[in-house]
Amino acid sequence: MVASVLFAFTALFTLFALYSERKISAFIQDRLGPMENGKYGSLQAFADILKMLQKEFIIPTAADKILFILAPIIIFVSVYLGFAALPWAPGLIPASLNLGVFYIFAILSIETLGILMAGWGSNNKYALLGSMRSVAQMVSYEIPAGISLLSVVMIPQSLNLQEITIRQGILSSEAVNFLGIWDVKAIGGILSWNVFQAPHLIIAYIIYFIASLAECNRAPFDIPEAESELIGGFHVEYSGLRFAFIFLAEYSMMFLVGMIGVVLFLGGWNSPLPNIGSVSLAYWTTGIGWGIFWILLKTLSVVAIQIWIRWTLPRFRVDQLMSLCWKVLTPLAFLCMLISGVWRLTMM
Amino acid sequence: MIRKVFNVFITVFKGLKLTLGHFFAATESRKVKAISDPNYFAQNSGITTIQYPHVKLPVPEVGRYQLDVEMDDCIVCDLCAKICPVDCIDIESIKSIEAIGKTSDGTTKRLYAAKFDIDMAKCMYCGLCTVVCPTECIVMTDTYDRSMIDLNEMTYKFSDMTAAEADEKRFALEQLNAERFAAKQLALQQNTGNQI
Numbered sequence: 001m002v003a004s005v006l007f008a009f010t011a012l013f014t015l016f017a018l019y020s021e022r023k024i025s026a027f028i029q030d031r032l033g034p035m036e037n038g039k040y041g042s043l044q045a046f047a048d049i050l051k052m053l054q055k056e057f058i059i060p061t062a063a064d065k066i067l068f069i070l071a072p073i074i075i076f077v078s079v080y081l082g083f084a085a086l087p088w089a090p091g092l093i094p095a096s097l098n099l100g101v102f103y104i105f106a107i108l109s110i111e112t113l114g115i116l117m118a119g120w121g122s123n124n125k126y127a128l129l130g131s132m133r134s135v136a137q138m139v140s141y142e143i144p145a146g147i148s149l150l151s152v153v154m155i156p157q158s159l160n161l162q163e164i165t166i167r168q169g170i171l172s173s174e175a176v177n178f179l180g181i182w183d184v185k186a187i188g189g190i191l192s193w194n195v196f197q198a199p200h201l202i203i204a205y206i207i208y209f210i211a212s213l214a215e216c217n218r219a220p221f222d223i224p225e226a227e228s229e230l231i232g233g234f235h236v237e238y239s240g241l242r243f244a245f246i247f248l249a250e251y252s253m254m255f256l257v258g259m260i261g262v263v264l265f266l267g268g269w270n271s272p273l274p275n276i277g278s279v280s281l282a283y284w285t286t287g288i289g290w291g292i293f294w295i296l297l298k299t300l301s302v303v304a305i306q307i308w309i310r311w312t313l314p315r316f317r318v319d320q321l322m323s324l325c326w327k328v329l330t331p332l333a334f335l336c337m338l339i340s341g342v343w344r345l346t347m348m
Numbered sequence: 349m350i351r352k353v354f355n356v357f358i359t360v361f362k363g364l365k366l367t368l369g370h371f372f373a374a375t376e377s378r379k380v381k382a383i384s385d386p387n388y389f390a391q392n393s394g395i396t397t398i399q400y401p402h403v404k405l406p407v408p409e410v411g412r413y414q415l416d417v418e419m420d421d422c423i424v425c426d427l428c429a430k431i432c433p434v435d436c437i438d439i440e441s442i443k444s445i446e447a448i449g450k451t452s453d454g455t456t457k458r459l460y461a462a463k464f465d466i467d468m469a470k471c472m473y474c475g476l477c478t479v480v481c482p483t484e485c486i487v488m489t490d491t492y493d494r495s496m497i498d499l500n501e502m503t504y505k506f507s508d509m510t511a512a513e514a515d516e517k518r519f520a521l522e523q524l525n526a527e528r529f530a531a532k533q534l535a536l537q538q539n540t541g542n543q544i
Contacts, residue, residue: 027374028367032397312367313360328353 002094006083014251015045017303024304025311055240060123063237067121072238072245074114079249081107082256087162089269089291090171100161101153104260105146108215111249112138115224115234118246122237130233133318134224137214140325141221145211147333148204151340152264155198155348161263168192169270170282180347188282189274193267198343204336205265207329209302212257214321216250219310223318258302262295269295382406401493411490412475415466417506421451421485424459428477428486436470437477438463442517445524451483461507462514468494469502 019034019042026033034041059068085100087093097103112135119131153159156167166172170188177197178184184191195201214221224233235246262268269291273281285294316324376394380403381387398405407413429437440463448457477486496502509517 024371027371027395030370030374030394030396032395032399035399308364308367308371312363 006094007080010080010083010248010252010255013255014248015049017251017254017307018045018048020304021307021310024307028308028311049244052240052244057241058237058239060237062123064121064123067117068237069242071114071118071121072242072249074117075111076114076245076249076252078107078110078114079253079256083252085161086256086259087165087263087268088295089288090166090286092288092291093162096160096162098158098160101149101159101164101264104161104256105142105149108253108256109138109142111253118238119234122234124237127234127236130224130236134217134234136318137217137221137223137321137325140322141211141214141329144207144325144329144333145215147330147337148208148211149260149264151204151333151336152194152201154337154340154344155194155201157344161268164194165263165268165270168194168197168267170275170286171270177348180343184274187274187276188270188286190267190272191274192270193265193272195265198340198347200336200339200343201265203332204340205261207333207336208261208265211325211329212261213306213309214325215257216253216306218250218254218306220313220316221321222310222315223321254303254306255299258299258306259295262298262302266298267294380405382408384408407490407492409490411492412473412488413492414468414489414494415471415477415504416487416489417464417466418485418487419461419464419506419508421453421483422461422464422506423451423455423457423483424461424464425482427480427482431476431480433474433476434470434472436467436472438465438467442514443521444517445520451485453483455483460509460514460517462509462517463505464507465503465505467503469499 022044023033023041034044037043037047059065082104084094085097085103087096115131115134115138119127119129119134122128153164156164158164158167167174167176169176169192170185172185172192174185175183176185176188176192178191179196179199182191190196195205213219217224235243238246269286271282271285271290271294273285275282370393373393374395378395378398379391380398382405424439424441426439426441429435429439439461442460442462444458444460448460450456473488475488478484478488494502
């Protein structure tokens, strides 16, 4: 039941994200985007999905059948399983794991395996190149992502995502210190978010955001699926429903990493409105419905920023990508972790 | 090194500001202006797309697009077919027995056009046929959009004779020729008869 609700959500979100990506990219490029299907082209995504579902299941003759068929399933399922540990509202979480952060991080790594299977199983030079680059990219960028996540979980001292979210708002059982000094537990709102509790976490959030863009194979890190260079990268041989699964996985992953960032750094389902004196906006705007609303609003803005960045920046060259990861992001992430440790010892 | 990092952030920020500006300018749609409008190039922000065929750019009246033939003025001289670089005009003429009539500028017509086909799919819109026509019956109009589903519909037939009429005229011509031939033979015989 919960699983089907989550699946329906990922499917609907993908359609919405697809439509909004086409429209946002069109407006940025001074054109209109889809306008024919439905009012302002809103039914275009449904038309595309219907078309994809009707396509033939083509498997190249020389392809490794088992790997070829399994790859999209593994890519999608690993991303989909990551949704299991994410909190949507106070008390509303599919599985409140004590190892939430660790679990999500581990399960997202399996997507790398799926991409490798897709590239090898396609028996195509370009697919293999794309998937090799993708594996290199994803594995390298997991380091700064993981270290920045570590820097943030040092503050609430818990890997349970629901716990971490609770400690960023008015429902917290411990003191919530804005900039480590001022106890804002009764005020709540934007002041109690993790990025403001310990300001070096802003840098950690930027590192995590960049690293998560690279994890999703999203521009400017979309070398694996460089449309103009590698034709399609690792998914060039896929058509119809299999391609739809890979596509679904990509957009769900955008949402997933956006949501992880929001939960860990930006307060999750907590309201950004503070209690100002007797106008207790934070109490009024925290609850199950409000919680879902806030987390959706925050995550969708993060997704919009991801789309905005895709259509602004040119693609990284593969050596520039690697050098960015190992020479810039990883040392910075380690520095953030160091500061977190010192912060925890001294300020809390 | 730090300078490079700062440079990265500054340039990324500039780029993002630029695209965001375009994104918010997208509420302004394109004003459809004719090319003769003095402010044709004035708009420099907003959407550039014109949603054809709901909205069309106005075409000047002197637009040189598809051909049109005024069949009453045509003297079937075949000059347009001869000059066409892509051979898209196909004319078949039948000599008439007597003068058919006059064109609008006073020239006497003596030929029927049994077939006058212009293949608009081949036409390259060079306008040479309009230059050589002696009666100026073939002109370029300002219609540019005649899309057909069947390629054969792109061949425009300008002749207004039915197949029956064409056959009738050919038959009449043959008859006239046969009469003249017979008369000639008779005259020849009489001549040789006289000489003998």
